[in-house]
Amino acid sequence: MRAARLIKMVLLLQSRPAMTAAELARELEVSERTVTRDAQALSEAGVPVYADRGRAGGYRLVGGYRTRLTGLARSEAEALFLSGVPGALREMGLEDAASAARLKVSAALLPSLRDAPDSAAQRFHLDAPAWFREPETPALLPVLAEAVWADRCVIARYRRPGAKPEGRAGASAAAEAPRGRSGHEASGEVERTLEPYGLVLKAGVWYLCARVAGGGSFRTYRIDRFTGLDILDERFGRDPDFDLPGHWAAQAERFARSILRAEVVVRLSPEGVRRLPYAVDPLSAREALGGLGEPDAEGRVTVTLPVESEEVAHTQLTALGPEAEVLAPAGLRERFAADAARIAALYRRANPGCRDAG
Numbered sequence: 563m564r565a566a567r568l569i570k571m572v573l574l575l576q577s578r579p580a581m582t583a584a585e586l587a588r589e590l591e592v593s594e595r596t597v598t599r600d601a602q603a604l605s606e607a608g609v610p611v612y613a614d615r616g617r618a619g620g621y622r623l624v625g626g627y628r629t630r631l632t633g634l635a636r637s638e639a640e641a642l643f644l645s646g647v648p649g650a651l652r653e654m655g656l657e658d659a660a661s662a663a664r665l666k667v668s669a670a671l672l673p674s675l676r677d678a679p680d681s682a683a684q685r686f687h688l689d690a691p692a693w694f695r696e697p698e699t700p701a702l703l704p705v706l707a708e709a710v711w712a713d714r715c716v717i718a719r720y721r722r723p724g725a726k727p728e729g730r731a732g733a734s735a736a737a738e739a740p741r742g743r744s745g746h747e748a749s750g751e752v753e754r755t756l757e758p759y760g761l762v763l764k765a766g767v768w769y770l771c772a773r774v775a776g777g778g779s780f781r782t783y784r785i786d787r788f789t790g791l792d793i794l795d796e797r798f799g800r801d802p803d804f805d806l807p808g809h810w811a812a813q814a815e816r817f818a819r820s821i822l823r824a825e826v827v828v829r830l831s832p833e834g835v836r837r838l839p840y841a842v843d844p845l846s847a848r849e850a851l852g853g854l855g856e857p858d859a860e861g862r863v864t865v866t867l868p869v870e871s872e873e874v875a876h877t878q879l880t881a882l883g884p885e886a887e888v889l890a891p892a893g894l895r896e897r898f899a900a901d902a903a904r905i906a907a908l909y910r911r912a913n914p915g916c917r918d919a920g
């Protein structure tokens with residue numbers, strides 16, 4: 563355990579000019595005191611780790627020291643080949659580069675590990691697109707990916723949600739736009755100069771996390787709504803505090819919460835409690851089922867369920883059938899009562915598909 567940590571410490575210092583004790587402690591998930599002891603152990607083993615004292619001090623390797631630790635364990639080699647996402651790399655135009663990198667790494671492996679690529683590929687496969695939908699690669703994705711890798715600003719034309727793709731009617735509307743509004747904005751399109759920070763693939767849909775140029779806020783865009791893209795020669799300086807996974811997680815939760823604008827009170831059977839997370843939004847289910855009270859005489863529990871709208875709640879809760887009883891709002895309860903009456907009437911009458919026995 564300690565040996566692996568010491569190796570990681572050397573590799574961290576090798577990849578950066580210097581690191582403070584706090585930074586190393588955070589990366590290695592240990593205390594700063596442990597970092598101090600590990601640095602001393604490396605120094606005694608002949609690794610030239612130098613400690614700069616003072617408030618701005620830290621640790622660094624002396625004289626451009628480079629480790630010769632090139633060996634990989636089998637689990638590390640297999641994990642390395644799992645890190646690629648072939649479909650996503652292909653869509654971004656990076657398939658050839660990724661293939662060349664894999665070949666180089668394979669050639670450098672020990673003979674006993676040469677089967678690591680095949681071993682990993684036969685044990686794990688990522689299929690990113692959602693079910694029942696043919697994935698479509700946005701035409702502008704490879705160009706946008708190039709801008710992301712090069713930290714180059716772009717001018718993006720973007721179709722607002724709900725706006726129809728511009729055809730002949732859209733072109734006419736743009737031509738007749740009132741004075742003071744651009745044709746793009748009149749037709750539901752906006753044009754922005756963006757600093758493209760990162761790409762996210764979610765359930766087969768590509769998104770761009772970008773900052774509006776000139777110190778604007780970070781925003782998230784669906785790439786399939788981009789209608790035009792120009793890469794500028796200008797490069798932007800990345801915010802060192804920007805964390806793409808953290809930004810995406812926060813945006814995703816904020817979006818999920820923003821659409822849950824209504825509430826429904828529901829009595830659930832034990833089976834309804836089990837099936838609720840499969841019928842509604844996961845965030846909605848977590849909030850409804852958190853801290854369940856005692857069941858009533860019929861074994862049911864009453865929960866308050868955040869929902870997007872009564873219409874969406876009707877669609878979602880219909881899947882639970884008799885395992886869910888809507889108590890409020892009254893209009894939604896009446897709607898389910900009418901559904902139940904119609905279903906009962908259907909099943910009370912004789913089966914029209916069967917002939918009488920006589």
